[in-house]
Amino acid sequence: xxxxxxxxxxxxxxxxxxxxxxxxxxxxxxxxxxxxxxxxxxxxxxxxxxxxxxxxxxxxxxxxxxxxxxxxxxxxxxxxxxxxxxxxxxxxxxxxxxxxxxxxxxxxxxxxxxxxxxxxxxxxxxxxxxxxxxxxxxxxxxxxxxxxxxxxxxxxxxxxxxxxxxxxxxxxxxxxxxxxxxxxxxxxxxxxxxxxxxxxxxxxxxxxxxxxxxxxxxxxxxxxxxxxxxxxxxxxxxxxxxxxxxxxxxxxxxxxxxxxxxxxxxxxxxxxxxxxxxxxxxxxxxxxxxxxxxxxxxxxxxxxxxxxxxxxxxxxxxxxxxxxxxxxxxxxxxxxxxxxxxxxxxxxxxxxxxxxxxxxxxxxxxxxxxxxxxxxx
Amino acid sequence: xxxxxxxxxxxxxxxxxxxxxxxxxxxxxxxxxxxxxxxxxxxxxxxxxxxxxxxxxxxxxxxxxxxxxxxxxxxxxxxxxxxxxxxxxxxxxxxxxxxxxxxxxxxxxxxxxxxxxxxxxxxxxxxxxxxxxxxxxxxxxxxxxxxxxxxxxxxxxxxxxxxxxxxxxxxxxxxxxxxxxxxxxxxxxxxxxxxxxx
Numbered sequence: 001x002x003x004x005x006x007x008x009x010x011x012x013x014x015x016x017x018x019x020x021x022x023x024x025x026x027x028x029x030x031x032x033x034x035x036x037x038x039x040x041x042x043x044x045x046x047x048x049x050x051x052x053x054x055x056x057x058x059x060x061x062x063x064x065x066x067x068x069x070x071x072x073x074x075x076x077x078x079x080x081x082x083x084x085x086x087x088x089x090x091x092x093x094x095x096x097x098x099x100x101x102x103x104x105x106x107x108x109x110x111x112x113x114x115x116x117x118x119x120x121x122x123x124x125x126x127x128x129x130x131x132x133x134x135x136x137x138x139x140x141x142x143x144x145x146x147x148x149x150x151x152x153x154x155x156x157x158x159x160x161x162x163x164x165x166x167x168x169x170x171x172x173x174x175x176x177x178x179x180x181x182x183x184x185x186x187x188x189x190x191x192x193x194x195x196x197x198x199x200x201x202x203x204x205x206x207x208x209x210x211x212x213x214x215x216x217x218x219x220x221x222x223x224x225x226x227x228x229x230x231x232x233x234x235x236x237x238x239x240x241x242x243x244x245x246x247x248x249x250x251x252x253x254x255x256x257x258x259x260x261x262x263x264x265x266x267x268x269x270x271x272x273x274x275x276x277x278x279x280x281x282x283x284x285x286x287x288x289x290x291x292x293x294x295x296x297x298x299x300x301x302x303x304x305x306x307x308x309x310x311x312x313x314x315x316x317x318x319x320x321x322x323x324x325x326x327x328x329x330x331x332x333x334x335x336x337x338x339x340x341x342x343x344x345x346x347x348x349x350x351x352x353x354x355x356x357x358x359x360x361x362x363x364x365x366x367x368x369x370x371x372x373x374x375x376x377x
Numbered sequence: 378x379x380x381x382x383x384x385x386x387x388x389x390x391x392x393x394x395x396x397x398x399x400x401x402x403x404x405x406x407x408x409x410x411x412x413x414x415x416x417x418x419x420x421x422x423x424x425x426x427x428x429x430x431x432x433x434x435x436x437x438x439x440x441x442x443x444x445x446x447x448x449x450x451x452x453x454x455x456x457x458x459x460x461x462x463x464x465x466x467x468x469x470x471x472x473x474x475x476x477x478x479x480x481x482x483x484x485x486x487x488x489x490x491x492x493x494x495x496x497x498x499x500x501x502x503x504x505x506x507x508x509x510x511x512x513x514x515x516x517x518x519x520x521x522x523x524x525x526x527x528x529x530x531x532x533x534x535x536x537x538x539x540x541x542x543x544x545x546x547x548x549x550x551x552x553x554x555x556x557x558x559x560x561x562x563x564x565x566x567x568x569x570x571x572x573x574x575x
Contacts (some may be wrong), residue, residue: 349447350489357446363439371417377378377448 004281005315006046015041016354024358026342028309030289030329033321033346033376038354039319040068042346043285046317047201050283057342067203199275203287207267212248212259215274216241224277231273235300236266264292269301276308276316284309286318290325298328306338323375330368333361343367347377379409381567382440383420386429389501390455391422393550397564406561407568419567421530423431429456430467430476432483444486451491451567454480455560470496495560502538508554509541525555 008023016038031039044064052061199206199215219225231251232238239251241259248259250266259267268291275284293301311318320326326343334340339361350354359367359374367374385391398416401407409416421440423429435441443449454477461469467476477494486492497504509515518537522528527536552561 119471345444345448347448350450350487355446357439357442357448359439363437366438370421371415372421373418377380 001255004283006049006283006317009042009046009049011042013078014045017041017045018353019320020055020354020356022344022356024342024360025315025317025344026054026360027314028306028316028333028338029318029342029344030216030326031317031344031346032321032326033319033356037346037348037376039346040287042344042356043201043287043317043319046283047285050200063201067201067205070225083128156157157294194314199278200283201269201287202268204264204291206271207264207292209260210246212267212270212274213243213246215271215278216243216248218278219274222278227277228270228273232266232269235269235297235304238266241270265294265297268292269297269304272301273304273308276305276312276314279312281313281316283315283317286316288320289318290320290322295322295324295328298322298325299332302332303336306336306341310340321375326374327368330365334365343374345374345376379413379568380448381453382421382449382451383453383455383564383567384429384430384440384557385420385422385454386426386456387422387424391420393501393505394420394455394548395562395563395568397552397557401568403563406565407570409568426456426459426464426467429454430480432480435484441484441486444484444490450489452486452493453563453567454492454494455497456494459500470498491566492516493563493566495563500535502535504556505538505550506541508550508556510551510554 004026005025007025008021011017011020013019017037020038020042022042031042033039047064048060065372199211199218205211216225216228219228229238229240232241237252239254241248241250241254243249244256248255250259250262251257268289272284272286272289290298290300305316305318308314329341329343333339341361343359343364345357345359347355347357364374383394385394385535395416398409398419399414400408402409402414413419416418421438423434428434440449444452456473456477458473459468460472461472464472467473473496477496481492481494496512506515506518518541525536
C-alpha cells in the first residue's frame with residue numbers, strides 16, 4: 001500500500017459525523033448506503049484530511065462547497081467568500097485525522113480544524129467554558145501548532161456578545177484576522193476565482209465544459225492523450241476528443257460534434273479516466289459513480305478503474321446507490337483477481353449514530369454471491 | 378427494514394428455508410416487502426456445519442461486524458445434528474446443541490440481539506423424507522432405503538431425498554405437516570406479522 005493512501009480515518013463533529021472511525025481501506029473502495037448517512041461527507045472529510053497546507057485546506061473547503069451547491073451557485077450571485085463563511089459557520093466544528101502506516105506521518109499530516117463555538121481560545125489551548133455567542137459575524141485565525149503538527153483554524157467571533165454564566169459581556173479583544181485578510185495572506189482572491197478544478201473530487205458538477213477542457217489540456221501536457229482516446233474509442237467508438245474553439249468536441253465517423261450533444265455517461269468516463277491518469281500516487285473521490293452511465297458500461301468502467309488505478313497507484317473512493325454497479329464491481333475485481341479492494345457500507349447503529357462496515361475482498365464477494373443487501377441499513 | 382438473518386449450513390437448507398418463507402408469506406403468517414420476495418438477503422449459507430459452528434468465520438465474513446454495527450438484530454441458526462459416529466465433537470443432537478451454545482457464547486453479541494437455533498434431528502434429508510404425507514410413497518422410500526442398505530453403509534438419506542427432488546422438482550414438501558411446526562414458529566418470530574395476525 002502506498003504511503004499516501006488512506007488506511008483509516010477518524011472524523012469528529014464534521015457535518016453528520018459526531019465521532020466516527022473507519023479502517024481497512026484498500027486501493028479501490030466503493031461506498032454504499034441509504035440517503036443522509038454521510039457517504040459524500042465521508043469522502044469530503046477524506047479530501048480535507050489530505051490538505052497539505054492551510055491554503056490547500058481552504059481550496060478544498062471551497063471545492064466541497066462547489067460540488068454540494070453547484071446549482072445554487074450557478075443561479076445566485078453569492079460571492080465565494082460568503083459561501084465559505086457560511087460553510088465554516090455551519091460545519092466547521094470538526095477534526096479529521098487521516099492515518100497512514102507511520103505514526104509520525106499521521107501527526108504531521110493530520111489536520112485539526114476547530115470552530116470556536118462552545119469553547120474559548122486561551123494561550124493556544126482550548127478550554128471548555130459556558131459561553132454562547134450571539135453574534136455570528138466571524139473572524140478567522142489560522143495557527144500552525146508546531147508541537148502537534150496540526151493546523152488549527154477557528155473563528156473568533158469578535159467583537160461579539162457572549163453570555164457568560166448568565167451575564168452579557170461584550171468582548172473587546174481586537175480583531176486579528178478577517179476572512180478577507182486571511183485570503184490575502186494566502187494569496188487567494190476568492191472573488192476572482194471563477195471555479196476551482198480539483199480533479200481529485202468528481203461529481204456531476206465535474207462534467208462541465210470548463211472542467212473537461214482543463215482535464216484534456218493537462219492530459220495532453222502529460223503525454224497521456226492517446227491513452228484517454230484509446231479508452232474512449234474502445235467504449236464509445238469515439239475517434240478522438242479535442243478542444244476546438246474553446247469547446248470540447250468528439251470526433252466520430254470523421255466528423256466533430258460538440259460534447260454537449262452527448263450524454264453524461266461519456267463525460268463521466270472522460271473525467272474518471274482523465275483524473276486517474278493525472279493523479280499519479282494520489283487519491284481520487286467519485287461521488288455517485290453510476291450517474292449517467294448505462295449499466296451495460298459498468299463492467300468496462302470498473303475494468304478501467306481497477307487497471308488504471310493500479311498502474312497509476314491511485315487510491316479510489318466512490319459512492320453509489322446502484323445494485324448493478326455494486327454487483328459488477330465485485331464481478332470485475334474477482335475476474336481481474338484484484339484483491340486490494342473493499343466495499344464500505346454505511347448505516348446507523350442501535351443508538352442511531354452513523355457507522356460503517358468495511359468488507360474486504362473475501363467478505364464482499366461472499367456477500368454478493370449470497371445476494372445479500374449491501375446498500376445500507 | 379427487517380434486520381433478521383437465518384444462518385444455515387448450505388444450499389439445500391437455503392432452498393428449503395426460501396420455500397418455507399414463501400409458504401409463510403402465502404399463508405399471511407409473516408409479511409415481507411415485495412421487492413425482497415426471493416428471500417436471499419435473509420439467509421446466509423455458511424458452506425458446511427463446521428463453518429457454521431466456527432466463531433472465526435463470522436469475523437472473516439463480516440457477519441459479526443454487521444451484528445455489532447446494528448445491521449443484524451435477530452439471528453436464527455438452522456443446521457443438522459447429524460450422527461454421533463460422524464463427528465465426535467458436534468455429532469448427534471446433544472453435542473450439536475452444546476456446540477451451538479458454545480458458539481453463541483463465543484460470539485458474545487450485544488444483549489439486544491435476539492439469537493435462537495433450530496437443529497434438524499439427524500439431517501435435513503431424514504427430516505424431509507419423514508414429512509411425506511402419502512403413506513404409500515413414504516413406505517416405498519423406506520423400503521428403498523432398506524433395499525439399498527443405506528443405513529448400514531452411511532446413515533444418510535440424501536440420495537433418496539435427491540431422488541425425490543429430481544423426480545418432482547416442482548413438488549413442494551408438505552409444509553402443513555406437524556414436523557414443520559417448530560421451525561415455522563421460529564421463522565415467524567423473525568419477520569413482521571401480517572396486520573391482524575398475532
